[in-house]
Amino acid sequence: AGRVGASGWWIDSRPAGEKTAEAQRERFDYVVVASGAHHHAHLPELPGRESFRGTVLHSNEVRAGTCAGRRVVVVGGGKSALDLITRAAHEATSATLVQRKVNWMVPERLLLGLVGYKWILFTRFGEALLPRYHDPACIRSIDRIDERVKRALWWLITRDMLFSTGLYRLPKHLRPARALPFHLAHAGVMPRGYVRAVRRGLIAPKVSAVEAYTEQGLRLVTGEEVAADVIVFATGHHKVFPFLDPRVPVHDSAGRLRLYRGIVPPDADRLAFVGFRQVFNNIMGMELTAHWLTRHFRTTLRTTPSEQEMREAIDARLAWQEQVLPGSGGYDFGPYDIHCADELLHDMGLPSHRAGNLLAEYLLPGGLAHRYAGLTRSNGVAGRGTT
Numbered sequence: 001a002g003r004v005g006a007s008g009w010w011i012d013s014r015p016a017g018e019k020t021a022e023a024q025r026e027r028f029d030y031v032v033v034a035s036g037a038h039h040h041a042h043l044p045e046l047p048g049r050e051s052f053r054g055t056v057l058h059s060n061e062v063r064a065g066t067c068a069g070r071r072v073v074v075v076g077g078g079k080s081a082l083d084l085i086t087r088a089a090h091e092a093t094s095a096t097l098v099q100r101k102v103n104w105m106v107p108e109r110l111l112l113g114l115v116g117y118k119w120i121l122f123t124r125f126g127e128a129l130l131p132r133y134h135d136p137a138c139i140r141s142i143d144r145i146d147e148r149v150k151r152a153l154w155w156l157i158t159r160d161m162l163f164s165t166g167l168y169r170l171p172k173h174l175r176p177a178r179a180l181p182f183h184l185a186h187a188g189v190m191p192r193g194y195v196r197a198v199r200r201g202l203i204a205p206k207v208s209a210v211e212a213y214t215e216q217g218l219r220l221v222t223g224e225e226v227a228a229d230v231i232v233f234a235t236g237h238h239k240v241f242p243f244l245d246p247r248v249p250v251h252d253s254a255g256r257l258r259l260y261r262g263i264v265p266p267d268a269d270r271l272a273f274v275g276f277r278q279v280f281n282n283i284m285g286m287e288l289t290a291h292w293l294t295r296h297f298r299t300t301l302r303t304t305p306s307e308q309e310m311r312e313a314i315d316a317r318l319a320w321q322e323q324v325l326p327g328s329g330g331y332d333f334g335p336y337d338i339h340c341a342d343e344l345l346h347d348m349g350l351p352s353h354r355a356g357n358l359l360a361e362y363l364l365p366g367g368l369a370h371r372y373a374g375l376t377r378s379n380g381v382a383g384r385g386t387t
Contacts, residue, residue: 004247005269030297034274040238048213059084059234067091073218073226075210076234077103079188084232086191089202096204096226102176103183105190107164118365124338125362129153130181133339134320137346154180166195174205185325185334239331256330258314263289266310279337291375292344302349338366
């Protein structure tokens with residue numbers, strides 16, 4: 001029978017929104033899944049839903065006016081949750097934020113408000129302060145900074161971030177419990193006005209978990225009840241592909257994506273995923289993924305690993321993510337923008353040094369688009385047998 005997808009794929013499709021229409025079958029040599037990572041909302045299943053008289057929404061269903069004049073509870077601790085509750089603080093009659101733990105949020109500017117955050121965190125030097133990347137081919141001398149030096153620098157960055165976000169003005173239980181870089185991958189940019197709204201009493205933060213719906217709102221595991229007209233769950237999305245051939249398993253038993261380089265499944269040919277190797281600069285990451293994928297399909301990468309080698313590489317990377325990026329689901333590479341780019345460039349046989357001098361290479365933000373200009377031409381040359 002051969003490998004799944006070895007001779008291409010049949011696609012059954014029908015017009016969007018027309019579930020009863022007859023499916024049209026077409027054959028394609030290659031299939032790229034670019035369906036997005038944030039389209040299948042995750043809504044926690046809690047007892048008592050039928051008793052709650054108000055409205056329950058996922059964060060992606062909130063529209064202008066949703067919060068106006070109503071008691072709003074937002075459940076979640078990420079960027080979307082803080083953005084929504086900050087907006088609700090000025091529109092709702094009450095605004096309550098329920099989060100199991102307080103996550104780090106990055107201020108727009110660091111160093112006492114003098115320097116944009118990307119100039120500190122998203123440079124090659126900034127990434128060198130993170131736990132070492134999993135791929136030895138991407139490790140440079142700067143990545144071997146002594147751990148004691150790293151801890152000292154992160155202590156300073158943590159203190160600066162507390163000051164620059166204003167979190168130092170809040171009670172201790174409303175600040176992150178762990179020092180950076182812990183959970184930096186889950187950080188977003190702190191919404192303007194959040195801390196001010198908390199201090200003015202416009203936002204009521206609760207560090208707890210939700211136990212059940214009640215007639216009037218939610219009951220927390222502490223026993224406290226929170227009244228609401230609207231409950232918004234900013235609780236993320238499932239990465240699912242219900243349209244895929246069931247012979248192509250892309251998740252493991254823990255629900256983590258098992259894709260080589262976060263792009264191709266080892267169990268199938270001529271199939272790939274774009275947009276599931278997520279970094280902070282996703283646009284750059286997807287662009288590089290597309291270039292890598294072109295070479296993969298044309299078998300012009302530096303090396304073509306076997307199915308077993310792909311599996312072993314996935315196992316090693318998932319083990320690293322569990323330790324360094326817990327909760328990443330096998331797809332989130334967080335702040336490792338430059339290392340992720342280096343990895344794909346190395347596979348393509350292209351130089352990872354993208355700046356004109358050492359100062360620019362190590363101290364300028366790595367997501368500058370012009371650094372990766374010309375990759376299309378490079379791909380064309382490589383496709384004709386040169387590097």
